[in-house]
Amino acid sequence: MSSVMSHKMAAGNCGDGPRALIGPSILNADLADLAAESNRLLDAGADYLHLDVMDGHFVPNLTIGHPVIKCLRRRVPAAFFDMHMMVERPERWVQPMADAGADQYTFHVEAAGDVAAMVRHVREAGMRVGVALKPGTAVDVVTPWVDRVDMVLVMTVEPGFGGQSFMADMMAKVRYLRENFKDLDIEVDGGVGPVNIDACADAGANMIVSGTALVTSSDPAQAMMTMRTSVTRGLDAFKKV
Numbered sequence: 001m002s003s004v005m006s007h008k009m010a011a012g013n014c015g016d017g018p019r020a021l022i023g024p025s026i027l028n029a030d031l032a033d034l035a036a037e038s039n040r041l042l043d044a045g046a047d048y049l050h051l052d053v054m055d056g057h058f059v060p061n062l063t064i065g066h067p068v069i070k071c072l073r074r075r076v077p078a079a080f081f082d083m084h085m086m087v088e089r090p091e092r093w094v095q096p097m098a099d100a101g102a103d104q105y106t107f108h109v110e111a112a113g114d115v116a117a118m119v120r121h122v123r124e125a126g127m128r129v130g131v132a133l134k135p136g137t138a139v140d141v142v143t144p145w146v147d148r149v150d151m152v153l154v155m156t157v158e159p160g161f162g163g164q165s166f167m168a169d170m171m172a173k174v175r176y177l178r179e180n181f182k183d184l185d186i187e188v189d190g191g192v193g194p195v196n197i198d199a200c201a202d203a204g205a206n207m208i209v210s211g212t213a214l215v216t217s218s219d220p221a222q223a224m225m226t227m228r229t230s231v232t233r234g235l236d237a238f239k240k241v
Ligand SMILES: O=C(CO)[C@H](O)[C@H](O)COP(=O)(O)O
Pocket: 025, 027, 028, 050, 052, 084, 086, 157, 158, 159, 160, 161, 162, 163, 164, 189, 190, 191, 192, 209, 210, 211, 212, 213
């Protein structure tokens, strides 16, 4: 029996402030065995699944789309699906992803022509709204939208590939967001694992995507526990100030 919350429940902020949540990215897992890999990580304690969609245009790589998500949903009925949409014209896939069983739709601010319309569109489709920032995008590009979205994703690698090195200098964006928006769900993604979780935690991130570090770990349950403990400590420190 998986320990995950129902996918009908919100992933992050349930009214009493942000919670520490670990979402494995299955990008570098055995994609031919996606359901088994997903269930293995969920059974090891994952709070949600981070699913990377790449279109070969917004990023120089291709992964999966809504037909695969629809099949995965049948095999992984209860998990929260956090869609990281590294695609141009993200408005095209909102309804197909909602129909496929996605719970949260995170689009890149750099790819969205009309951010306000995207936010409305995702909400009307019944999903939580996330907005993502590439490393070169300044954090103040998203601040006008923060009150309307559920989550901001701060990329800690250049999007496109798993297994890259964590960019510690992105923590300034995370810290700025946490200091100014204490209830916001803030996700970090790219090169994150137990070795650098304290930097993410100290900056105030609460939704932690970890791909290669978890997929290749001999003890993913322990790795997730280590990261959750660090993030909980980080969030507690922000509550005291
Ligand atoms: O969005 C991504 C890449 O664009 C992935 O989610 C991210 O890279 C996770 O994998 P890893 O932890 O191996 O970096």
